[in-house]
Amino acid sequence: MNTRNSFLAALLLLAMPAFGQKEKTSFQIAEKWRPEYDVRADVAIMYGMDSTFHTRAQSWKEKGYTIQFMTGIAWGEYQDYFKGNFDGKTHYEEGQKDVSGNIIWHGPEVPYIVPTETYINYIKSHVKKAIDEGVTAVYLEEPEFWAFGGYEAPFKKAWQDYYGFKWMPQDSTAEATYLSSKLKYQMFFHALKEVFVYVKDYSKGKVRCFVPTHSLLNYASWHIVSPEASLAQLPGMDGYIAQVWTGTSRVPNYFNGVRKERVFENAYLEYNTLYSMIAPTKKQVYFLTDPIEDGVRSWDDYKVNYQATFTAKLLYPKVDKYEVMPWPNRIYLGKFKMEGSDEAQPISPAYATQMQVMVNSLNDMPLSDNKVSGTQGIGILLGNSIMFQRFPTHKGYEDPQLSNWYGMVLPLLKRGIPVQTIHMENLGFADALKDIRVLIMSYADMKPFAATVHEQLAAWVRKGGVLVYEGRDDDPFQEVQEWWNTKGNHYKAASEDLFKQLGIKATTGIAHPVGRGTVYVVRKDPKEQVMEAGQDQAFVDLIKEAYVRSGGKNWKMKNSFYLERGPFTIAAVMDEHADTTALTIKEPVIDLFDPSLPVLSQKVIRPGEQAYLYALNRKPLGKPAVLCAAARVTAVNNAGRKFSFTATGPLLTNNVMRVSLPVKPVKVTEGIEYAWDKGSKTLLLKFPNSPDGVKVAIAY
Incomplete structure (x- = not known):
């Protein structure tokens, strides 16, 4: 490139908004840049590796975005692999199959895959190309093995290699179901580990690795097995994208x-x-x-x-x-x-x-040290094995809609208690139970992966924790050949080892002192508290008693949640609650769920509703600033009595914004509609968005 062109390129880069430097916001996209959907986050995560990747990525990079790469680890547009273009062999036989031998399809010619070593190498080839293109992070999304899959030859071979005995049809017994899911979990854990090690090695540690994944609750509900919590302990694993949306x-x-x-x-x-x-x-x-x-x-x-x-x-x-x-x-x-x-x-x-x-x-x-309103310190134990008991039904034992888990949670959440989930896979971390006073658990819906879980729980109780155990322990998965009934252990139920560690006899209705802590045992399955009307009050009363015994002094039940984060107020009011009163925010706010951005003297939130508000009292009134906008705001400048900025947004959309000013403006950029609100000292601006940016100047 000659000197003149280098100079022009430098000027162009200086003129570009530095959207991508923070990496605070992102979106995933499989298409080239277009002005109609230029949403102006920091990062464009380019989806899929094909011959168009460079062109697609470059189109976003030229608009100031940081470029990253995402592809599916369990499925994708990998026809070249399946049809034999990758290594000269076809691979449709590696598709996950159901009990009838039918491939489980994600889409046309896109089967859910069994992650064989050959397939892992294929994914590495995609990752290598992305790293060569200069991406700063790699996302391997949705490691998913269907619970009703596992009838294909590659899985049967993996079973033999992993367990050392012949494959068992997973629909035959509870043990076969459990072992099948455990292996599926392990196979994708191994696949991600292998690819992430490759990414770190090939990029010399410069490229980060993430797993976009549904929640453990959603996967269990949808009968899918995935590594989930254990991935956080993988070397080279930098984090997750929490894929939660209306559909889940x-x-x-x-x-x-x-x-x-x-x-x-x-x-x-x-x-x-x-x-x-x-x-x-x-x-x-x-x-x-x-x-x-x-x-x-x-x-x-x-x-x-x-x-x-x-x-x-x-x-x-x-x-x-x-x-x-x-x-x-x-x-x-x-x-x-x-x-x-x-x-x-x-x-x-x-x-x-x-x-x-x-x-x-x-x-x-902003990040905040504030806490959601309500009684703090109540946790619910959760483990990856909640995915292992979902399909099919054995001996008539059912857990409809994960009711054995929701039965411990919804009676509290619906009463305005912000319960916390604690993953048993993380109990080895020093801070895992740091802020928990009362921990609620059951083995009706999951099982412990190792005896260390019980050792860690018992140690926590002895230091002053209060444990509430619920469950009849009569489900068929208690009989699975696992650590609690093999290698010298002969427990009929996993909880028997826990109670031995605690040194108690599991008598129901008694507060068992253990060290400085306490254990309660309730001999019924949590699902019984939610599947019939009016069955959860005794449970709620018990948790209150446990909370008070733990030293808690702020037990409070209500029908709402409330949180302040900087100038933002987030609130929700529960329905299905005895208290049907609305929550009233008694301060001037901008309603961020209303596209007209009205200034309200107060906001009333009714049962079943949520609110997202900008609290004007938490921002110095009259100081020139953009408070909220339907566009990305950059190049902000306040000099003398002139306030200016650039607003950038997708083509064919409308920007509405509120700007704080000390006094009513005397001049606004021509063509922009505006209205002054004297009480809040804010200026409402309206104009069409542009991906090239609209320069706004306000004199006051």
């Missing part, structure tokens, strides 16, 4: 005898399980939300549930990195129906504006 959170569950969708509550718990996987490890997690979903619904449905999931993710103040959306082209260019209409239509200007206000606010979302 709308899975129905039981509470008070009613089976239905509870999107906010489920989203809150899904994010909880994914956050707790990394909390004691100090690794990173990005929270994802989707303004629409894979299932074809109406725009109205998408909007209501987007607000619910978005609110849920913001109730985790120790997370401030987000994948703001997957597939922006699907959102901005897709067509779906409105309620009461049979005609598919594109996203409405109002919803596009609202969504962009929400998305752009994430660039300013």
Whole structure:
């Protein structure tokens, strides 16, 4: 390149907004840049490796984005592998198969795969090309093995190699089911380990590695097996993307005898399980939300549930990195129906504006030491083996909609108690139970992976923890040949080893003192508390007693959650609660769920609703600043009595923004609609977005 061209290129780079340097917000995309869906996050995660990758990546890089790479580890557009172009052999026989021998398809010519060594090498070849293109991170998404798969030859061979005895059809016994899922879990753990080691070695440690994954709750609900929590301990593993959205959170569950969708509550718990996987490890997690979903619904449905999931993710103040959306082209260019209409239509200007206000606010979302309102310190134990008991049913024992887990959680969450998930795989970390006063657990829905789990729990109780164990321990998975009944152990149920470690006889209804702590045993399965109406009060009373015994002094039940993060207020009010009163925020706020960005003297949130607000009293009134906007704001300058900035957003969408000023402006850039609000000292601006940026100058 000659000197003149180098100079021009340098000028162009200086003029570019430095969107991608923070890596706080991202999106995944398989398409080239287009102005209609230039959402202006920091990172464009390029999906899939093919002959167009360089062109696609370059189109986003030229717009100022950091470029990263994502591909599926369990499925993908890998026809060259399946048809023999990779190594001269066809590989359709490596597709996961059901009991009838049918391949389980993700899409046309896209089977879910058994991760053989050959396939792992194929994925490495994709990763190598991405690293050569200069990506800064690699994402291997959705390590998924269907619970009803496992009837294909490669899996049968892996069984023989791993267990040392002949494959057993997983539908034959509870033991076969459990062992099958355990192996599926191990196979994808191994696959990710191998690829991540390769990434670190080939990139000389410069490229980071992440796993975008559904929550453990969703995978268990959908009968999928995945490594999940154990991945946090993998060398070379830098973190997760928490893939939570309406499609995962709308899975129905039981509470008070009613089976239905509870999107906010489920989203809150899904994010909880994914956050707790990394909390004691100090690794990173990005929270994802989707303004629409894979299932074809109406725009109205998408909007209501987007607000619910978005609110849920913001109730985790120790997370401030987000994948703001997957597939922006699907959102901005897709067509779906409105309620009461049979005609598919594109996203409405109002919803596009609202969504962009929400998305752009994430660039300013701070970490916070504040806690969600409510009784703190109550944890629910969870383990990867909750995925191992889901399919099929054995000896008539069922756990409908994971009710043995939700039975411990929803009675508390619905009463405004922000329960925390504790992963048994993380108990070895010093901080795993640091803030937990009462830990609730059951082996009706999962089993301990090793005796160390019980050693760690017993040590925690002796130091003053209060443990509540629920379960009849009569499910057929108690009989699986595992560590508690092999190699010299002869326990009929896994919990018997726990009680031995604690030094107690598991008598129900008694508070068993253990060291400085206490153990309660309840001989019924948690599902019994939610599958019939009015069956959870005794459980809630017991948890209150346990909390008080732990030294807790702030037991409080309510129908809402509330959190402040910098100037942002996040709130939700539960329905299905005896208390049907609304939550009123009694201070001036900007309603960030309203695309007109109104200034309200107070906000009323009714049962079943959520709110996302900008609290004006937490920002110095009158100081020149952009408070919220449906565009990315850069090049902010305040000199003399002139305030200016550049607002950038997708083509064909409308920007609405509120700007704080000391006094009413005397001049605003021509062509921009504006209105002054004297009480809040804010200026409302409206104008069409542009991916090239709109320069705004305000004199006051």
